[in-house]
Amino acid sequence: MFIINCPFCGEREQSEFKAGGEAHIERPKQPTELSDDEWAEYLFMRKNIKGIQFERWNHIHGCRKWFNMVRDTSNDEIKAIYKMGEKPPVK
Amino acid sequence: MKNRYSIFSLIKNAFSYHENWEKAWKDPTPKKEYDAVIVGGGGHGLATAYYLAKKHNMKNIAVVEKGWIGGGNTGRNTTIIRSNYLWDASAGLYNHALKIWEGLSQELNYNVMFSQRGVMNLAHNLQDVRDLKRRTHANRLNGIDAEYLNTEEVKKFCPIINTSPDIRYPVLGGTLQRRAGTARHDAVAWGYARGADEMGVDIIQNCEVKAIKRNGDKVEGLETTKGFIKTNKIGVVAAGHSSVIANMAGLKLPLESKPLQALVSEPVKPIIDTVVMSNAVHAYVSQSDKGELVIGAGTDDYISYSQKGSHDIVEGTLNAILELYPIFSRMRMLRQWGGIVDICPDASPIISKTSIKGLYFNCGWGTGGFKATPGSGDLFAHTIANDEPHELNAAFNINRFVSGDLVDEHGAAAVAH
Numbered sequence: 001m002f003i004i005n006c007p008f009c010g011e012r013e014q015s016e017f018k019a020g021g022e023a024h025i026e027r028p029k030q031p032t033e034l035s036d037d038e039w040a041e042y043l044f045m046r047k048n049i050k051g052i053q054f055e056r057w058n059h060i061h062g063c064r065k066w067f068n069m070v071r072d073t074s075n076d077e078i079k080a081i082y083k084m085g086e087k088p089p090v091k
Numbered sequence: 092m093k094n095r096y097s098i099f100s101l102i103k104n105a106f107s108y109h110e111n112w113e114k115a116w117k118d119p120t121p122k123k124e125y126d127a128v129i130v131g132g133g134g135h136g137l138a139t140a141y142y143l144a145k146k147h148n149m150k151n152i153a154v155v156e157k158g159w160i161g162g163g164n165t166g167r168n169t170t171i172i173r174s175n176y177l178w179d180a181s182a183g184l185y186n187h188a189l190k191i192w193e194g195l196s197q198e199l200n201y202n203v204m205f206s207q208r209g210v211m212n213l214a215h216n217l218q219d220v221r222d223l224k225r226r227t228h229a230n231r232l233n234g235i236d237a238e239y240l241n242t243e244e245v246k247k248f249c250p251i252i253n254t255s256p257d258i259r260y261p262v263l264g265g266t267l268q269r270r271a272g273t274a275r276h277d278a279v280a281w282g283y284a285r286g287a288d289e290m291g292v293d294i295i296q297n298c299e300v301k302a303i304k305r306n307g308d309k310v311e312g313l314e315t316t317k318g319f320i321k322t323n324k325i326g327v328v329a330a331g332h333s334s335v336i337a338n339m340a341g342l343k344l345p346l347e348s349k350p351l352q353a354l355v356s357e358p359v360k361p362i363i364d365t366v367v368m369s370n371a372v373h374a375y376v377s378q379s380d381k382g383e384l385v386i387g388a389g390t391d392d393y394i395s396y397s398q399k400g401s402h403d404i405v406e407g408t409l410n411a412i413l414e415l416y417p418i419f420s421r422m423r424m425l426r427q428w429g430g431i432v433d434i435c436p437d438a439s440p441i442i443s444k445t446s447i448k449g450l451y452f453n454c455g456w457g458t459g460g461f462k463a464t465p466g467s468g469d470l471f472a473h474t475i476a477n478d479e480p481h482e483l484n485a486a487f488n489i490n491r492f493v494s495g496d497l498v499d500e501h502g503a504a505a506v507a508h
Contacts, residue, residue, distance in 0.1 A: 001400075001401040001402045001403070013403075014393075014401060015401060015403040018392060019391075019392045019393035019394070021347065021394070036493045036494070036495075037493055039493075040345075040492045040493040041343075043436075043492075044345035044436050044492040045343040045344065045345050045492070046334070046343070046344075046345065046346065046347055047334070047338075047343065048334035048344070048346050048347055048348055048394060048433075049334075049338075049394075050332070050334075050335050050348075050396045053394065055393075055394070057393075073348075073394050073395050073396050073397070074396050074397065075397055076395055076397050076399075
């Protein structure tokens with residue numbers, strides 16, 4: 001359990017949020033031209049990193065807005081939070 | 092040949108104050124080269140090594156474990172064993188395991204305390220009732236014992252359940268698999284380790300894999316904290332850390348690793364002689380031989396390798412437990428812990444070859460791997476030895492995420508899964 005600093009609402013408990021998984025997975029621009037392998041890569045394959053991970057979160061029991069987070073998954077320490085569309089902070 | 096455990100060996104060793112028992116497994120230093128190396132010394136990994144040696148005559152093999160054997164999810168689960176899965180592929184896989192469980196203590200000469208006390212799944216709404224009845228029929232068609240119970244029969248089978256119609260999620264019925272039950276999880280790891288060691292398998296603890304050496308599309312060996320080990324077959328059974336190992340070989344897996352929690356209460360006199368699971372309220376409980384209630388909670392929804400989960404998950408589980416069993420309201424909880432489970436998008440496991448020759452993965456068991464331990468080891472050993480899957484694990488290949496032929500048990504199994 002940890003505290004998340006929502007960029008819109010401020011500090012709230014993690015239980016108010018929903019994790020949205022790995023961030024910066026781009027939706028295919030030409031879905032009709034994708035091979036099965038490329039679909040599998042987009043839909044299912046995940047980095048699932050132990051360490052610094054870029055991920056999406058939604059303040060589902062608050063402002064209901066999405067944002068991005070950089071978190072160390074080995075100890076749940078949050079390194080940075082940034083809004084959707086913004087460039088991820090460099091490590 | 093190891094001395095067999097028996098009443099006579101127990102009496103014999105009593106005369107020397109139990110100080111001269113033979114070690115159950117050796118503590119070898121790794122050889123330079125093995126025919127196969129299993130990464131991960133949990134139940135599944137040790138079972139894989141055991142069956143490789145026993146059924147496929149591969150004796151020059153090793154199990155490398157970064158911590159101590161059985162110290163990961165093998166020692167952290169809630170020990171429930173059942174095979175009442177909906178789909179044919181899953182039913183085949185888990186029932187194969189259940190059949191091995193039934194003779195495992197004899198086979199290993201190690202008491203794994205397998206207890207067929209039954210597993211009951213509760214229904215709390217009309218859809219649950221329909222789903223569970225459907226699953227009961229599906230199970231019977233697959234030769235798996237299954238019964239559907241109405242509310243009175245549920246109450247009769249487990250009298251401490253609150254079946255009052257005015258609770259938030261009333262009990263409308265349930266299914267019962269009488270052949271299901273529990274086993275002592277540590278004993279499973281130790282029993283397989285002892286059995287594998289006896290056949291010449293090297294079990295190497297405190298040996299973490301740091302890199303996988305590849306030559307083109309073939310594996311050549313492992314870089315570990317105890318040096319380089321040459322091998323051309325690597326079977327990875329690393330549960331929550333599967334993606335980490337895959338990454339060393341340049342592979343990506345369809346897995347997310349998340350914390351799953353469990354807790355036990357203070358020990359009390361026998362009060363519940365079966366296992367009761369409820370999917371809708373997400374609570375399941377059984378009682379250990381020591382008398383502790385063993386309670387399984389849910390997973391957190393974020394990726395984490397921290398082996399600790401959120402408090403609100405435990406709170407939600409205990410709320411559900413208390414509504415179903417008001418008798419536990421004054422019970423104190425003794426311990427709580429977390430394990431990291433690797434979850435596939437379809438919540439079914441992967442027991443498969445990969446695109447790299449000689450690299451095999453057994454992962455994705457998510458929240459329900461313990462029950463499959465013997466079957467998983469047997470089928471994975473077959474896959475490694477023959478470089479081809481057994482018919483029972485063919486459906487659980489990694490390629491299903493490309494073909495779309497998923498084994499979608501996620502919602503279908505009606506389990507706290």
